[in-house]
Amino acid sequence: MKLDPDSPKDLSAQIAAAIRDEIVSGKLIVDARLPSEAELAEHFAVSRPTVREALKRLAAQSLIRTQRGATGGAFVNRLSFEQAYGQQITTSTLLLSMNAVSFDVACEARFALERACAPLAALRRRPDHLARMRLEIMRQSNPALSDEDFCASDVALHRALVDGSGNPVLSYHLAGAVEAMQPLMNMITFTARSRGAIIDLHSRLTDAIEAQDAAAADAALSELAEYTLTLGRDVMAARAARAQD
Amino acid sequence: MKLDPDSPKDLSAQIAAAIRDEIVSGKLIVDARLPSEAELAEHFAVSRPTVREALKRLAAQSLIRTQRGATGGAFVNRLSFEQAYGQQITTSTLLLSMNAVSFDVACEARFALERACAPLAALRRRPDHLARMRLEIMRQSNPALSDEDFCASDVALHRALVDGSGNPVLSYHLAGAVEAMQPLMNMITFTARSRGAIIDLHSRLTDAIEAQDAAAADAALSELAEYTLTLGRDVMAARAARAQD
DNA sequence: GGGGATCATGCTGTCAGACCGGATCAGAGC
């Protein structure tokens, strides 16, 4: 736990990195209490506000939590799947929106990942996963649904599929990929006809998962990917045409 | 940009959330300059240290960067793929190590994801991807290589495969999954025999990718997944036996 | 002696004010 005074980085960044290393390397175990801010300040030979800034950095990544009171302090946080989801989703969303990722590329990535877990979902899906999927299909059939809500329901259906794989690690990685796509998907306006086609494919997909037919599920996802790509390209083309006017 | 004085959360957390929302929603565009710390402090009616803690939280997520000097300040950062990689890898690694994720589950997730991008890699691989894969295979053939280095080379080979898909979004998601597995993989001791088997499968995989034969690549990955699982189970069994003594 | 109310303690959360050093730019001097 030393820091380099000649480093170009902030002191608080260096301190944060030092503590993060301790956590990642396992020297600081889950629920362990870090020294108090005053002790850390003395140890690193900096002032307390500097230590605090470092701790806030770690708190932003959910690596630690703080508690007030006599037995309070900073504790190494057990990173829950939910927290990890949340962080991954914001990171992925920003990455997509800030780097001019094309609809095609994002779409391809999303469906490639989903197809990876379809066979597992077909194998292990439980009744509640099927129920969630059917519920979303029902929701999507409501013509009064706004485009945003239709999209959200689409994401929910796909998350149910992903969760059906029964592998939390897989769910975690795919949740980020699927949710991060939502802003891009929101650019699409769903006509009644395209909604019908999507719902059809969703139904086929759900049926295949229920029947534990991995090949059929893959086929449905494949078609859905193709169709979504077409929709996206239409939107882009229309936009380009408008821009030319 | 308002904050709730009755919220149980820290002021700095609230301020950070408020600014983050502005960024995610697109109100603050990339490279836009935030108000100076003093102005933010006045706007939110808090002190400057509190504002600073909030900014450090955002900096920890690479959402902003700061610059000193007259025209300095906090700027909305363009989140690069590299930064996103880095964050995702630490998050994924901690998630796996802190939640007692079994080797089987992590392994299954990893290979499921990799198989998702194998067909794309077979389609689009460039000579440099193949060269990277061959280089790692050569490295792995050196018997003097430590288990850690063998693992690292394994990861490098798989990253080359993933990059071969030519889809940066896919690369981003899979990089996290593959790299996060490394600590778990490091628990395995690779005997000369198991190394030989793995190198064989790596060669078959690379050959299949070079020949643009997606089915063969999938088969090789499938076998590799199976074999890795076996290795992991042997390690666990040996460990359990030792623990019983 | 036991139980409950109360206070001391130690910690984080927040604040005010201040100095330092880096970066920029306008204006003085050549």
Place this chain on the structure above:
DNA sequence: GCTCTGATCCGGTCTGACAGCATGATCCCC
């Protein structure tokens, strides 16, 4: 017209302080 210098802005850091909260020991009353 160019260079150099100082003013100025702004983030990085420090000092010192107070408030709020949770714990735990203490004390008082029954």
